[in-house]
Amino acid sequence: MPDLLVLARRVLEQATTDEEVEVYVSHGRETSVRVFEGAIEQLETAESAGVGVRVISAGRQGFSYVGALDESAAKEALNEARDNARFATVDEHAGLASPDGVEPSVLDLWREELVSFPTDDRVALALELERRVRAGDSRIRQVVSSDYVDGYGEVAIATSRGIEVTDRQTGCYLFVHAVAGDGDDTQTGFGYSVGRAPLDLDLEAAAADAVDRATRLLGAKKARSAKLTAVLDRRVTATLLGILAGTLSGEEVVKGRSLFAGRIGEQVGVGELTLIDDPTNPLAYGASRHDAEGLACRCNSLIAGGELKGFLYDTYAGRLAGTASTGSAVRGGFRTTPGVGAQALALQPGTLDQAGIIAQVGEGFLVQSITGVHSGVNPVSGDFSVGAEGLMIRAGELAEPVREVTIASTIQRMLQHVVAVGSDVEWLPGPATGVTLAIGEIAMSGS
Amino acid sequence: MTLTDNSPADLVEAPVLERVLGEALRRGGDFAEIFAEDRSSSSIFLDDRKVEELSSGRDRGAGIRVIVGETTGFAHTADLSETGLLSAAQAAAAVAREGSGGVREVALARQPSEHQHVRMLPGTVRKSDKVDMLLRADDVSRSAGGAIVQVSAGYGDSRRRILVANSDGLLADDDRVRTRLFVTCVASGDGGLQTGFHSVAYTLGYEMFDEHPVEEVAEQAARRAITKLQARPAPSGVLPVVLKSGSGGILFHEACGHGLEADHILKDSSAYTGRIGQMVASPGVTLVDDGTLGPNWGSLVIDDEGRPTQRNVLIRDGVLTDYMWDYLRARKEGRTSSGNGRRQSYQDLPMVRMTNTFLLAGKEDPDEIVAQTPNGVYVAQLGGGQVNTATGDFVFGMTEAYLIENGRITEPLRNANLIGNGPDVLSKIDAIGNDFDMSPGTCGKDGQNVSVGCGQPTLRVTGVTIGGTASA
Numbered sequence: 001m002p003d004l005l006v007l008a009r010r011v012l013e014q015a016t017t018d019e020e021v022e023v024y025v026s027h028g029r030e031t032s033v034r035v036f037e038g039a040i041e042q043l044e045t046a047e048s049a050g051v052g053v054r055v056i057s058a059g060r061q062g063f064s065y066v067g068a069l070d071e072s073a074a075k076e077a078l079n080e081a082r083d084n085a086r087f088a089t090v091d092e093h094a095g096l097a098s099p100d101g102v103e104p105s106v107l108d109l110w111r112e113e114l115v116s117f118p119t120d121d122r123v124a125l126a127l128e129l130e131r132r133v134r135a136g137d138s139r140i141r142q143v144v145s146s147d148y149v150d151g152y153g154e155v156a157i158a159t160s161r162g163i164e165v166t167d168r169q170t171g172c173y174l175f176v177h178a179v180a181g182d183g184d185d186t187q188t189g190f191g192y193s194v195g196r197a198p199l200d201l202d203l204e205a206a207a208a209d210a211v212d213r214a215t216r217l218l219g220a221k222k223a224r225s226a227k228l229t230a231v232l233d234r235r236v237t238a239t240l241l242g243i244l245a246g247t248l249s250g251e252e253v254v255k256g257r258s259l260f261a262g263r264i265g266e267q268v269g270v271g272e273l274t275l276i277d278d279p280t281n282p283l284a285y286g287a288s289r290h291d292a293e294g295l296a297c298r299c300n301s302l303i304a305g306g307e308l309k310g311f312l313y314d315t316y317a318g319r320l321a322g323t324a325s326t327g328s329a330v331r332g333g334f335r336t337t338p339g340v341g342a343q344a345l346a347l348q349p350g351t352l353d354q355a356g357i358i359a360q361v362g363e364g365f366l367v368q369s370i371t372g373v374h375s376g377v378n379p380v381s382g383d384f385s386v387g388a389e390g391l392m393i394r395a396g397e398l399a400e401p402v403r404e405v406t407i408a409s410t411i412q413r414m415l416q417h418v419v420a421v422g423s424d425v426e427w428l429p430g431p432a433t434g435v436t437l438a439i440g441e442i443a444m445s446g447s
Numbered sequence: 448m449t450l451t452d453n454s455p456a457d458l459v460e461a462p463v464l465e466r467v468l469g470e471a472l473r474r475g476g477d478f479a480e481i482f483a484e485d486r487s488s489s490s491i492f493l494d495d496r497k498v499e500e501l502s503s504g505r506d507r508g509a510g511i512r513v514i515v516g517e518t519t520g521f522a523h524t525a526d527l528s529e530t531g532l533l534s535a536a537q538a539a540a541a542v543a544r545e546g547s548g549g550v551r552e553v554a555l556a557r558q559p560s561e562h563q564h565v566r567m568l569p570g571t572v573r574k575s576d577k578v579d580m581l582l583r584a585d586d587v588s589r590s591a592g593g594a595i596v597q598v599s600a601g602y603g604d605s606r607r608r609i610l611v612a613n614s615d616g617l618l619a620d621d622d623r624v625r626t627r628l629f630v631t632c633v634a635s636g637d638g639g640l641q642t643g644f645h646s647v648a649y650t651l652g653y654e655m656f657d658e659h660p661v662e663e664v665a666e667q668a669a670r671r672a673i674t675k676l677q678a679r680p681a682p683s684g685v686l687p688v689v690l691k692s693g694s695g696g697i698l699f700h701e702a703c704g705h706g707l708e709a710d711h712i713l714k715d716s717s718a719y720t721g722r723i724g725q726m727v728a729s730p731g732v733t734l735v736d737d738g739t740l741g742p743n744w745g746s747l748v749i750d751d752e753g754r755p756t757q758r759n760v761l762i763r764d765g766v767l768t769d770y771m772w773d774y775l776r777a778r779k780e781g782r783t784s785s786g787n788g789r790r791q792s793y794q795d796l797p798m799v800r801m802t803n804t805f806l807l808a809g810k811e812d813p814d815e816i817v818a819q820t821p822n823g824v825y826v827a828q829l830g831g832g833q834v835n836t837a838t839g840d841f842v843f844g845m846t847e848a849y850l851i852e853n854g855r856i857t858e859p860l861r862n863a864n865l866i867g868n869g870p871d872v873l874s875k876i877d878a879i880g881n882d883f884d885m886s887p888g889t890c891g892k893d894g895q896n897v898s899v900g901c902g903q904p905t906l907r908v909t910g911v912t913i914g915g916t917a918s919a
Contacts, residue, residue: 036517036714043542044521046794050506061499067506068525077504084501087574091497119541144716144837179716179837186718188837222912225684255495256597257633257640335504375830375844376864376914380633380640385681385863385914387833387842404840406866406914408683445683445866445914 001027001049002069004156005166011053011074015160019057019085020096021078022159022293026050026334027069030151031119035126036143043119046151052334055081056095060088065335093319096161097293100324104289104296105280109169111197114150121198122148125174129203133178133191136211139218141181144188148174150198163294170196171285173429174206180214187403189214194285194429213368217389220401223446229364229419230407230442231357231393234426234434236367237347240414241432244275245342246379247411248302250326251317252340259382259412260308268308269415274348275303277312277328284344285429292331292338300326302345306415314340330431346433350421354436357420359396361438366390366398367407382411388444405446409439417441455608455620458483459509461555463529464612467511468553471536472614474543476513478778479536479553480613482751483509483527484793487570488605493581495597501574510793511539514775518542523794555618560755562622563748565652569604569626572653577602580628580656584665588632591669594676596640597633600665604653611753619753625744625898626655627887630668636676641861643671644830644846648887648898650746671828671847674859681848681863681915687823688865688911689816689851693884694828695843696901700804700888701834702841702869703734707761708787708799709776711836718839718870719767727767728873731809734762736771738786738802743900744887745803752788752797759785762873773799791895801890805902809879813905816878823851824860824913839869845913863915872908880905 008023015021027049034042051074052065062085064077088094130146150172158164175192191210193202232240252258260268279287279297288297293315301309313321314329317340330341352360368390376386385408392399409417422436459467464481471479489503509532510523520542524535584600607623627648634641645667647659690698711717719727728734738747738756747756752774760768772780773788776799789800817825830844848860885902 039516040518040542042519042521042796044796045538046523048794049525063500063502065502065504067504067508073505080503084503084574087491087501087578088499089497091499142715144714177716186838188716188835256635259640337500337502371833371835371840372831372842372844372864372866375832375846376842376862378642378862380642381861382639383862385844385916387840387864387866387914389840403838404866404868404912406683406842406864406912408863408914408916443683443916445912447685447912 004154005158007069007071007074008156008158010071011051011078012158012160014075014078019055020160022054022096022157024052024157024334026153026155028151028153030149031122032147032149033122033126034145034147035130036145038127040123050334051077053077053081054337055085057082057085059090059092059094060085061094062088063337093316095315095319096159097163097295097315097325098161099163100295102296102298107282107287107289109196109287111170114170114172114197115152117150117198125203129174129176129207132204132207133176133210136207137215139180139182139215140178140211142179144177144179146176157294159294165290165294167289172198172201174201174203176206176210178210178214180218182218185218187214187217187220216391217401217403220389220403222404223392223402223444225445227441227443229361229438229440231361231364231366232437232439233366233368234424234436235428236370237437238428238430238432238434239370239373241345242430243373243377243379244411245345245431248311249340250311250313250321253311254317254321257380259380263308264310266308267306269303269306270418271306272350272421273303273306273415273418275345276301277342277345279343281344283427284433285427286344286431288343291327291329293329295325295327297343298327300328312340312342314338342431345431347421347435349423349425349435351423352420353424354422357422357436357438358393358398360420361393362396364393365402365444366393384409384411384414405444408443408445409441413441414439455610455622458485458608458610459527459532461618463532465553465555467532467536468612468614469551470533471511471513471540472551474540476515476540476543478514478614480512480611481509482793483610484607486605486607486792488603490601490603491577491581492601493585494599496585498578498581506792508793509535510795511535512796513539513543515543519796521796551614553614554616555612556616558617558619558753560619560621560748563624563650565624567653568624569653570606580661584630584661587662587665588630588669591666592673594634594636594673595632595669596635598630600630603627617753619749621749623650624652625650626653628661628664630665632668632672634672634676638676641672641675643668643675645671646887648744649742650744651742675861678859678861680917681860682913682917683915685910685912687820687907687909689820689823689825689905689907690903691825691827692813692880692882692905693886693902694826696805696886696903697829697832697888698843699734699806699903700801700899700901701832702839703873704801704804705834705836706839706869707770709770709772710799712770713776713779716837722767725767726765727870728762728765729876730765731879732762732765732873732876733760733807735760735807736801736804740803743803743885744898745801745900747802750786750788751790752784754784754786754788756786756802771799771801773797789897791897795895798893800892800897801899803885803900805885806904808881808883808904811878811880813880813882816880816905816907817851817856818854820851820854820907825849825851825856834869841869842866863913866912866914872911875909876906877909878907
């Protein structure tokens with residue numbers, strides 16, 4: 001396999017003096033094992049690699065990619081990107097990132113032992129996970145899938161503005177999907193554990209989580225409609241933060257598509273609410289030394305003590321808004337151009353764990369999972385309405401399970417009605433960190 | 448990149464395919480398959496009055512799977528040379544651990560196939576024409592009224608040339624062209640910002656715009672955003688819901704279709720397992736999956752395992768008649784595939800997927816259905832949704848909806864979710880209209896996205912939970 005940075009430089013050598021060129025080269029390998037009923041169901045090895053080329057010429061941007069690490073095909077992609085640029089609208093703000101002098105954090109996100117982890121050990125982990133879930137409770141009726149997945153990714157970026165960076169990282173996870181049954185009643189639960197290397201994985205926690213989540217919902221019924229305090233489980237909070245991130249994108253703000261536009265300095269939430277996006281924290285799975293344009297990642301303050309502090313910007317959004325990039329460019333691989341995105345959102349933790357918050361809330365609803373997030377949340381108007389299942393909270397303890405209800409509010413109201421932030425931080429895949437979060441004045445629709 | 452107009456059959460020569468299949472089975476194994484693909488795509492995105500970007504790309508490669516007993520091994524490569532394919536075949540065959548295969552001769556027989564007929568290949572349309580079309584969308588949306596403060600629009604086309612060969616001797620190819628357009632508008636009023644969305648997407652070339660002019664798409668999106676400026680919060684609670692034709696097919700795709708996919712059935716993770724021959728829906732409800740249905744977004748000549756698509760009746764007059772099958776699941780049950788084996792790309796394993804899934808029209812006048820609904824909600828557009836196939840529980844966003852009061856459609860409602868249970872909703876359909884429409888969607892399953900069509904006549908469900916904030 002060619003060296004990624006060498007390939008990027010070779011393509012970049014073709015750039016002329018009257019154009020800006022960015023070459024993004026990535027390579028990754030993923031191995032996944034799925035077991036079912038004690039045997040391997042699927043064993044996949046997936047290698048993906050390619051080159052994405054962005055050209056900006058006279059204020060016009062064009063892009064093209066090729067799904068191979070092939071020098072001549074990549075040079076052809078450069079020609080195609082040039083041709084595409086001819087047809088874009090002239091945009092004075094178009095441009096590549098300029099080196100801004102910010103030094104990248106020292107982050108070691110690579111674990112060599114993952115790369116050489118034997119296939120038999122991968123299979124053994126998936127089998128053991130399935131076995132423990134099946135043995136975890138007599139009401140576990142099926143383990144639909146038990147997966148072990150690991151992989152690594154390497155990226156090189158070289159641009160005509162003098163950026164030349166490489167990054168690489170490893171990651172792995174266990175994931176299990178369990179179905180519990182009792183009479184005619186069926187419920188499902190997922191459990192997982194994430195790590196940078198196989199030794200980080202907590203197999204027992206993943207198994208116990210799946211069993212607990214599936215069995216504790218057995219017998220769930222629709223609840224009566226009510227206005228109440230919702231206690232969001234850690235993973236639900238991470239999903240909510242991911243939605244919030246969309247409204248804090250500087251590009252959406254400057255284009256008038258965010259409910260937070262023009263509100264910097266305002267008290268948008270309660271005083272306990274502090275939100276940062278910090279990809280320099282090595283514990284975060286969204287951690288990275290550089291963003292997708294090759295600038296150093298940095299810790300950005302978004303909300304502090306309830307006050308709206310700032311937005312996230314990539315180079316283009318920063319120019320539109322008359323400010324600098326916050327190192328927040330993300331991209332979905334070599335096939336797309338960069339855009340603004342959060343990388344490692346985290347709420348400042350509070351002092352109580354989930355049980356403590358449940359006791360404090362007294363009466364309410366523990367939300368175990370939500371569905372319909374993409375259809376039910378509008379980042380422009382702030383309307384929020386999602387499907388939910390979980391357990392009622394009565395007298396400070398978990399009570400009967402509930403299904404097929406919706407919880408609704410607006411993002412604006414939710415931030416003003418935060419009752420408590422938990423101390424139980426969970427590092428998750430994706431751009432946000434999990435923590436228990438209690439929010440009042442939520443409309444639950446049921447029967 | 449210039450696309451050569453070679454037939455997809457030329458992606459890999461037949462003798463090479465035969466040798467690679469032989470290699471894949473050398474260590475044992477019951478079945479081997481090569482899926483080769485050459486995909487080119489282009490997209491243009493307009494936002495904030497600017498054509499921000501033209502993008503294009505090309506992916507070529509092959510995925511190889513080997514089935515040994517209950518185990519599937521899979522590997523893929525971007526290298527379509529014989530060396531590249533042989534090495535992928537060996538990686539896929541690693542699951543055949545015992546190594547007792549010996550020499551397997553594979554003789555391929557080409558399956559005759561007629562590719563989709565495309566009048567105007569998007570690759571032959573000038574980029575400047577596509578750009579002008581998007582700029583027109585922006586103009587038309589903005590001319591719908593001063594309340595429109597923002598417009599974004601996207602155009603995309605793709606051409607996938609595929610070749611499938613397997614150790615049963617099958618050799619098939621296809622050439623698929625798809626074109627799509629979407630427009631999103633933001634309107635601003637006293638009640639804040641509201642959005643409106645509309646899209647068209649077909650298994651057609653650029654001639655799609657002859658039937659579906661860009662102006663219509665732009666007007667629809669703008670109208671939706673402006674209408675919602677006057678919208679009141681949606682009610683909260685259980686109400687009768689009338690779904691306009693074409694608006695709610697995705698609900699049946701998600702809430703019922705997924706539960707009828709044989710992979711879920713065989714793992715006993717579907718609410719429909721073991722229910723063939725039983726009443727699972729109201730009388731009059733007939734649910735069909737049909738990959739041959741015209742130029743709809745989910746149409747395919749052959750599926751991604753080389754099998755011709757067909758019309759599959761899943762529920763007939765309320766009675767469950769069959770599930771949907773791919774090669775692997777059909778093989779386990781000793782039957783044939785129903786042409787529902789699909790994959791996102793050569794980098795993915797095929798699995799059971801829907802094509803165009805729809806409820807057949809009934810006899811009632813759609814206006815009468817509304818008139819005979821004293822109070823409820825009229826849904827004119829549903830957004831995305833999600834379903835738990837094991838329980839049938841679903842959630843969908845209403846992106847255009849109105850109150851029904853005294854049998855009349857009255858005020859528009861703000862976006863809110865509908866929540867319910869698929870099997871339950873099917874048995875609560877009490878009126879089926881004589882109209883019909885389809886809409887395009889993207890279906891995600893196990894991380895793979897494929898294009899699907901969804902359709903239904905106007906129909907009424909006696910009670911669905913609406914997740915709004917106002918008291919019902």
